Amino acid sequence: xxxxxxxxxxxxxxxxxxxxxxxxxxxxxxxxxxxxxxxxxxxxxxxxxxxxxxxxxxxxxxxxxxxxxxxxxx
Amino acid sequence: xxxxxxxxxxxxxxxxxxxxxxxxxxxxxxxxxxxxxxxxxxxxxxxxxxxxxxxxxxxxxxxxxxxxxxxxxxxxxxxxxxxxxxxxxxxxxxxxxxxxxxxxxxxxxxxxxxxxx
Numbered sequence: 001x002x003x004x005x006x007x008x009x010x011x012x013x014x015x016x017x018x019x020x021x022x023x024x025x026x027x028x029x030x031x032x033x034x035x036x037x038x039x040x041x042x043x044x045x046x047x048x049x050x051x052x053x054x055x056x057x058x059x060x061x062x063x064x065x066x067x068x069x070x071x072x073x074x
Numbered sequence: 075x076x077x078x079x080x081x082x083x084x085x086x087x088x089x090x091x092x093x094x095x096x097x098x099x100x101x102x103x104x105x106x107x108x109x110x111x112x113x114x115x116x117x118x119x120x121x122x123x124x125x126x127x128x129x130x131x132x133x134x135x136x137x138x139x140x141x142x143x144x145x146x147x148x149x150x151x152x153x154x155x156x157x158x159x160x161x162x163x164x165x166x167x168x169x170x171x172x173x174x175x176x177x178x179x180x181x182x183x184x185x186x187x188x189x190x191x
Binding site: 022059061062063064065066067068070 | 136164
């Protein structure tokens with residue numbers, strides 16, 4: 001019944017150790033269309049990299065590279 | 075000796091000449107207080123994720139600097155706050171010396187020019 005396929009960490013797979021907040025292409029993979037950060041249980045990122053990811057996303061939001069909330073963007 | 079990365083957004087209505095003028099002003103402010111500028115380049119004109127001062131676009135400028143003491147950070151914040159053309163800024167303290175500048179192609183050309191001079 002339960003799927004046996006284990007999710008793997010995107011950063012471990014691609015050998016990424018540091019996350020730059022200016023790399024919006026990468027960060028966009030981890031936010032949904034509302035602008036929220038996708039939870040770890042969905043993306044499968046390791047807890048160490050997820051912590052780094054969260055700070056990077058929050059920094060990018062601060063300097064208007066990513067939205068705080070994307071409800072009506074037209 | 076602390077290294078800082080500062081990303082700030084300049085008014086989108088300015089051309090490259092005006093931006094380089096602003097970059098010069100910011101650099102001279104840092105150097106006048108005897109701190110060092112490691113790298114200071116125009117990054118990109120980007121669409122802002124949310125409007126800032128009623129502007130939809132912004133010219134991003136990336137600055138890497140070395141401040142002798144952390145007291146200068148507050149002074150520099152005040153300088154950016156009072157600067158009319160700077161819409162938004164963010165100062166981040168780095169763990170060590172910045173290794174490489176941004177990988178985008180246009181800024182590399184400017185890097186070489188600065189190193190030569």
